[in-house]
Amino acid sequence: MEIDYRLAQPLRIEARLTVAGFTVLAGASGEGKTSLLKAIAGLLPAEGTPYEGLPPQRRPIGYLPQGYGLFPHLRAWENVAFPLAGRHRRRAGALALMERLGIAGLAERYPDALSGGQQQRVALARALARGPELLLLDEPTSALDPATRDAVLGELIEEIRRIGLPTLAVTHDVQLAAMADRMALMVGRRIVQEGTPHQVFAAPMNRRAARLLGYRNLFAGSVRAVADGLAAVAAGPFALTARAPAWVGPGMKVGIAIRSEDIALAPETDGVARNDMNALAVTLTTIREEGLAFRVLAHGSIALDILLPRRTEAGTLRVGATALARVWPEHVHLFRDEE
Amino acid sequence: MTDWRGLTFAPGDLDSAFVSVVYSLIALPIIAVLGTPLAWWLARRDFRGKPVLDALLLLPLLTPPLAFGILLASLYGPYGGAGLLLGRLGLVLTNTAPAFVLAQVYGAMPYYVVTARAAFEGVPRELEEIALTLGKERWQVFLEVSLKLARLGLAAGLALAWVRALGEFGIVLIIAYFPHGIPVQLWVNLQDNGLDSVYPLLWLFFLLAMPLPLWLGMVSRRRGIF
Numbered sequence: 001m002e003i004d005y006r007l008a009q010p011l012r013i014e015a016r017l018t019v020a021g022f023t024v025l026a027g028a029s030g031e032g033k034t035s036l037l038k039a040i041a042g043l044l045p046a047e048g049t050p051y052e053g054l055p056p057q058r059r060p061i062g063y064l065p066q067g068y069g070l071f072p073h074l075r076a077w078e079n080v081a082f083p084l085a086g087r088h089r090r091r092a093g094a095l096a097l098m099e100r101l102g103i104a105g106l107a108e109r110y111p112d113a114l115s116g117g118q119q120q121r122v123a124l125a126r127a128l129a130r131g132p133e134l135l136l137l138d139e140p141t142s143a144l145d146p147a148t149r150d151a152v153l154g155e156l157i158e159e160i161r162r163i164g165l166p167t168l169a170v171t172h173d174v175q176l177a178a179m180a181d182r183m184a185l186m187v188g189r190r191i192v193q194e195g196t197p198h199q200v201f202a203a204p205m206n207r208r209a210a211r212l213l214g215y216r217n218l219f220a221g222s223v224r225a226v227a228d229g230l231a232a233v234a235a236g237p238f239a240l241t242a243r244a245p246a247w248v249g250p251g252m253k254v255g256i257a258i259r260s261e262d263i264a265l266a267p268e269t270d271g272v273a274r275n276d277m278n279a280l281a282v283t284l285t286t287i288r289e290e291g292l293a294f295r296v297l298a299h300g301s302i303a304l305d306i307l308l309p310r311r312t313e314a315g316t317l318r319v320g321a322t323a324l325a326r327v328w329p330e331h332v333h334l335f336r337d338e339e
Numbered sequence: 340m341t342d343w344r345g346l347t348f349a350p351g352d353l354d355s356a357f358v359s360v361v362y363s364l365i366a367l368p369i370i371a372v373l374g375t376p377l378a379w380w381l382a383r384r385d386f387r388g389k390p391v392l393d394a395l396l397l398l399p400l401l402t403p404p405l406a407f408g409i410l411l412a413s414l415y416g417p418y419g420g421a422g423l424l425l426g427r428l429g430l431v432l433t434n435t436a437p438a439f440v441l442a443q444v445y446g447a448m449p450y451y452v453v454t455a456r457a458a459f460e461g462v463p464r465e466l467e468e469i470a471l472t473l474g475k476e477r478w479q480v481f482l483e484v485s486l487k488l489a490r491l492g493l494a495a496g497l498a499l500a501w502v503r504a505l506g507e508f509g510i511v512l513i514i515a516y517f518p519h520g521i522p523v524q525l526w527v528n529l530q531d532n533g534l535d536s537v538y539p540l541l542w543l544f545f546l547l548a549m550p551l552p553l554w555l556g557m558v559s560r561r562r563g564i565f
Contacts (some may be wrong), residue, residue: 038468041468041472042471042472043468043471043472055471056468056471056472057471057472057473057474057475057476057477059472061472062472063469063472065465065469069463069465069466069469071466071469071470071484071488072488073487073488082470082473082475082483083473083474083475126473127473129473130472130473130474
């Protein structure tokens with residue numbers, strides 16, 4: 001399904017994207033993602049397709065706001081039955097839907113006696129009861145318990161795939177985007193990039209997109225030469241080899257993005273030489289435990305942010321030690337430098 | 340004080356109780372039917388001149404009831420503009436049952452509207468929007484969501500309006516001295532027979548006034564009544 005919406009109020013937003021399967025639109029807070037969903041639901045004035053000009057009650061969408069918006073005065077089954085008509089068929093219809101989502105046991109409870117994940121299921125059942133052709137989810141992870149978050153979301157996404165309903169979820173959490181069928185990035189209140197998570201994560205369009213996707217090493221550089229699908233780029237004094245995208249040519253100014261977890265550290269004595277491909281001699285300046293991993297800041301001719309897995313021998317990590325930082329050419333991502 | 344053994348009512352006491360209860364029971368639905376949409380409108384719509392309407396609504400609350408009665412008498416009385424027109428249609432709004440109910444509505448409705456408006460403002464807009472996206476028309480959203488979520492405040496407003504209507508004295512004294520309701524009858528008893536003749540009717544007043552607010556409070560707090 002193609003979505004193309006333009007808002008003037010409360011924010012100026014332009015969004016054009018394809019929704020197929022479970023699609024995630026990721027963007028930082030304040031990008032107007034919630035406003036976009038409300039506009040598609042008909043709750044904010046906007047121009048665009050589909051559904052332009054229809055009042056909200058005529059749009060075939062299911063909208064789950066942040067916090068799910070269950071009616072506190074109604075039991076779970078009455079919430080699900082809300083869009084259904086017919087005195088006696090309502091209860092049967094609601095219970096059948098709840099059965100399908102595995103929540104029939106919660107039917108008699110009020111929303112305040114449900115966990116975040118259970119409320120989400122009830123809200124999903126209620127949205128499905130309306131018979132929508134598009135599902136809109138606003139920050140589906142926000143009201144979930146961190147411990148069970150990934151499991152609950154995984155099940156939700158599986159359920160939505162089983163039902164086969166196109167779904168647009170907006171979030172500031174790119175981890176959710178990683179689980180999607182398709183994703184889009186919103187930067188500066190417009191869609192800057194869309195595709196499968198693999199495509200988008202591997203090729204950020206610009207600096208802000210890269211930052212949103214969790215890249216911490218971002219440099220400006222220039223292309224020296226392109227040959228055999230590889231590009232030689234210089235980030236200041238640091239010469240790097242990167243896999244060359246089709247658009248790249250010698251002399252171009254580019255942005256360089258490297259993920260912290262793609263950088264390895266090796267002691268200089270390990271037979272790794274300074275003039276090996278993509279090797280940089282660095283001094284470790286900060287070492288911090290981050291959960292089970294180590295976050296290391298290292299300075300050579302440029303500063304690097306490195307995330308080392310816990311299998312790293314902690315003994316070799318010491319502030320002031322020197323080492324060689326290395327990264328594979330396919331993990332050095334180039335983007336057109338807009339600055 | 341009250342002579343419990345020889346509790347006797349003054350002439351006219353029971354009639355006044357009947358007048359007060361029956362006319363208040365007529366005034367209350369009028370207040371609810373007119374006041375609820377007005378309160379919702381004030382809570383949910385922004386329009387030019389809203390502060391003026393706010394002020395108009397507060398005026399009856401701020402004006403001393405006696406003075407308000409005089410203002411109404413000059414409007415609806417036999418020589419007032421509206422009174423003349425209505426009189427031609429055969430509706431006399433002084434010292435009649437309609438005048439009594441009118442006085443109660445004017446006295447009590449602002450209390451209901453102010454409370455009900457706050458109750459509607461407390462209903463999350465998001466839930467009303469969700470109800471729309473679930474395919475309900477606006478009037479269904481009002482009945483099934485707004486009204487039900489505001490029910491505590493609405494019941495409190497109705498209880499206030501009931502007490503105000505029953506106890507209305509100042510406005511009634513001016514535009515509907517007859518038929519006597521309990522407050523006017525208390526005044527008459529005091530004037531004619533002295534302090535002791537006031538108590539029996541006062542106890543009766545409490546007995547009649549109490550059940551409805553208590554019932555409203557209980558019912559509106561019970562879950563799943565809808």
